[in-house]
Amino acid sequence: MKINDEFFMKLALDEAWKYQFLTYPNPAVGCVVVKGESEILAIEAHKEAGMPHAEVNALKAAFLKYHPNDLLKTKKTSNEIHEYLISNHKDFFNDCKVYVTLEPCNHIGKTPACANLLKVIKPKKVIIAHEDINKEAIGGINTLKDANIDVGLGCMKKDAYNLLYPFIKWNSGSFIFYKMAQTLNGSIEGQISENRAKAYVHALRDKSDLMLIGGNTVRTDRPTLDARYIAGRAPNVMIYSKNKIFDNKIPLFHVPNRDVIISDDLFKLLDYKLIMVEGTYNLLDILREKLDFIILLINPKIKKGLNALNEIDMDFEIIHENYIGNEKIVFLKRKN
Amino acid sequence: MKINDEFFMKLALDEAWKYQFLTYPNPAVGCVVVKGESEILAIEAHKEAGMPHAEVNALKAAFLKYHPNDLLKTKKTSNEIHEYLISNHKDFFNDCKVYVTLEPCNHIGKTPACANLLKVIKPKKVIIAHEDINKEAIGGINTLKDANIDVGLGCMKKDAYNLLYPFIKWNSGSFIFYKMAQTLNGSIEGQISENRAKAYVHALRDKSDLMLIGGNTVRTDRPTLDARYIAGRAPNVMIYSKNKIFDNKIPLFHVPNRDVIISDDLFKLLDYKLIMVEGTYNLLDILREKLDFIILLINPKIKKGLNALNEIDMDFEIIHENYIGNEKIVFLKRKN
Numbered sequence: 001m002k003i004n005d006e007f008f009m010k011l012a013l014d015e016a017w018k019y020q021f022l023t024y025p026n027p028a029v030g031c032v033v034v035k036g037e038s039e040i041l042a043i044e045a046h047k048e049a050g051m052p053h054a055e056v057n058a059l060k061a062a063f064l065k066y067h068p069n070d071l072l073k074t075k076k077t078s079n080e081i082h083e084y085l086i087s088n089h090k091d092f093f094n095d096c097k098v099y100v101t102l103e104p105c106n107h108i109g110k111t112p113a114c115a116n117l118l119k120v121i122k123p124k125k126v127i128i129a130h131e132d133i134n135k136e137a138i139g140g141i142n143t144l145k146d147a148n149i150d151v152g153l154g155c156m157k158k159d160a161y162n163l164l165y166p167f168i169k170w171n172s173g174s175f176i177f178y179k180m181a182q183t184l185n186g187s188i189e190g191q192i193s194e195n196r197a198k199a200y201v202h203a204l205r206d207k208s209d210l211m212l213i214g215g216n217t218v219r220t221d222r223p224t225l226d227a228r229y230i231a232g233r234a235p236n237v238m239i240y241s242k243n244k245i246f247d248n249k250i251p252l253f254h255v256p257n258r259d260v261i262i263s264d265d266l267f268k269l270l271d272y273k274l275i276m277v278e279g280t281y282n283l284l285d286i287l288r289e290k291l292d293f294i295i296l297l298i299n300p301k302i303k304k305g306l307n308a309l310n311e312i313d314m315d316f317e318i319i320h321e322n323y324i325g326n327e328k329i330v331f332l333k334r335k336n
Numbered sequence: 337m338k339i340n341d342e343f344f345m346k347l348a349l350d351e352a353w354k355y356q357f358l359t360y361p362n363p364a365v366g367c368v369v370v371k372g373e374s375e376i377l378a379i380e381a382h383k384e385a386g387m388p389h390a391e392v393n394a395l396k397a398a399f400l401k402y403h404p405n406d407l408l409k410t411k412k413t414s415n416e417i418h419e420y421l422i423s424n425h426k427d428f429f430n431d432c433k434v435y436v437t438l439e440p441c442n443h444i445g446k447t448p449a450c451a452n453l454l455k456v457i458k459p460k461k462v463i464i465a466h467e468d469i470n471k472e473a474i475g476g477i478n479t480l481k482d483a484n485i486d487v488g489l490g491c492m493k494k495d496a497y498n499l500l501y502p503f504i505k506w507n508s509g510s511f512i513f514y515k516m517a518q519t520l521n522g523s524i525e526g527q528i529s530e531n532r533a534k535a536y537v538h539a540l541r542d543k544s545d546l547m548l549i550g551g552n553t554v555r556t557d558r559p560t561l562d563a564r565y566i567a568g569r570a571p572n573v574m575i576y577s578k579n580k581i582f583d584n585k586i587p588l589f590h591v592p593n594r595d596v597i598i599s600d601d602l603f604k605l606l607d608y609k610l611i612m613v614e615g616t617y618n619l620l621d622i623l624r625e626k627l628d629f630i631i632l633l634i635n636p637k638i639k640k641g642l643n644a645l646n647e648i649d650m651d652f653e654i655i656h657e658n659y660i661g662n663e664k665i666v667f668l669k670r671k672n
Contacts, residue, residue, distance in 0.1 A: 039375035185645035186522025309521035
């Protein structure tokens with residue numbers, strides 16, 4: 001196996017994917033710091049909006065690898081780490097390469113600009129997979145080049161684009177993903193997912209602006225649709241239904257601080273940025289031209305039971321996958 | 337993400353899995369060489385019986401990373417690489433750690449003993465995931481310890497055991513795997529796999545001692561069951577059928593250098609070491625207690641059509657997965 005730029009960028013991409021959607025409204029970003037040719041010092045990601053960017057986490061971890069008892073260890077916020085490294089980097093990074101999946105930000109938002117930090121600590125090279133698309137943050141590459149830092153652009157760009165795709169979509173309108181759970185053979189009957197997968201689904205709900213669900217599912221399953229497994233925020237709900245009459249005792253109507261809309265007008269979705277669809281397979285057919293991703297949870301069983309998707313034809317690209325406990329999570333992007 | 341022994345061993349395991357079954361009758365083994373704490377020099381695997389072992393490939397690649405024009409470049413066979421490194425290692429490996437998924441071999445078989453090579457080049461530490469189970473090859477750890485080389489044993493042992501599991505089974509009897517291909521939603525109708533996946537299936541056939549297939553599939557599909565996509569060896573075939581009468585014009589009967597058995601006695605399987613099952617889903621049910629792995633090829637489509645597995649209940653552990661082109665390959669181990 002070749003140990004090259006693609007190898008290190010792949011590590012950065014995989015790390016970023018662990019926090020896909022959880023960084024909303026920020027993009028998922030990963031960063032790897034390599035000393036010399038191939039001494040790997042840090043593999044980090046941006047984890048949540050308001051928390052340090054991927055570069056900051058990675059530079060901190062890399063510095064601490066060589067200086068494990070340095071005061072930097074006590075710096076937690078982005079501002080603290082930026083300030084400390086700018087004054088105390090001791091030229092440590094001059095023979096380092098920094099791999100980052102997205103162009104370092106150039107503006108001062110909730111956290112100071114990463115391009116500025118890199119400019120000061122002067123790594124040997126910054127390898128960037130994808131340029132920024134956020135007009136406010138753009139210009140990082142120029143800042144680095146103006147500081148005479150060698151910049152490589154486009155390494156694994158297609159994979160970085162797929163990682164960035166939800167951010168691109170919600171930044172310019174709506175990003176819609178469908179959460180499905182099934183066994184290996186496609187059965188959807190009964191309880192499919194184990195607790196860790198359920199907690200992940202609740203983390204996604206916590207971040208979503210809106211959950212869309214079908215009226216028949218609401219009538220049959222009488223769900224709560226909150227994020228109790230992670231003590232998170234319950235998302236607003238839109239019930240897709242022509243018939244507007246529902247039993248008011250269904251638990252989802254009694255979750256505090258949540259709006260529930262009952263409608264059959266899918267144009268309402270355009271008012272929301274991050275939309276999660278759950279549970280009704282006829283919605284998959286109705287949304288087939290609007291859907292961006294399927295997040296598919298697979299429990300590795302072959303199990304007797306109904307396969308509800310036998311009447312739908314759609315093509316996808318697998319753009320990432322991971323494990324949640326013993327189960328699989330697969331990120332599928334709809335092919336146009 | 338922590339950059340530790342587990343991180344490097346995982347790279348070795350993943351590399352080894354790329355050649356799982358293709359090394360038959362040898363085990364799949366991976367090896368990573370790290371200089372100092374985390375300078376990653378080589379990620380290699382054993383690729384085919386008779387070819388260099390994982391350690392030899394990795395030590396060669398690591399040495400060439402620092403000495404790209406060394407004469408070692410021209411050494412191809414295991415004997416040549418062993419001999420050359422023993423005389424010309426220049427103490428290069430003294431500050432290296434060698435991660436290997438299986439205890440280095442201690443006997444001289446088709447290739448010289450890896451334990452002996454390591455003893456001479458003296459790496460700082462050898463980290464081994466799983467001890468050898470092959471009585472002829474065992475003793476590598478003691479050889480290293482006797483040479484005062486620091487040995488770590490058991491890093492990611494469970495994963496290494498899963499990697500080694502086919503070898504353990506065919507070494508002590510039979511290893512039986514079932515090849516399945518389906519869409520995301522479990523549909524098996526029509527052509528599922530693309531050409532790269534088909535070539536992989538033919539590479540598996542080429543290595544298998546026996547292919548088992550159901551009589552009805554033979555009558556309906558009239559298959560050839562050879563390894564033409566890779567210009568490989570056609571395996572012997574056992575057709576599982578009570579009715580022994582078949583149309584003699586079915587192509588599989590006319591492949592040269594192949595035996596075909598028609599039988600409904602599954603005890604005959606015990607005469608073979610590596611057995612591949614294809615195509616008939618009632619065989620999955622019949623073999624449910626004997627099956628070791630399912631190798632599942634998944635094409636990322638949702639597609640209308642028959643899901644043949646709706647009447648079977650089985651539990652699996654996902655022990656590895658990879659891509660073949662745009663498709664997924666998942667290695668599933670049956671849970672007892």
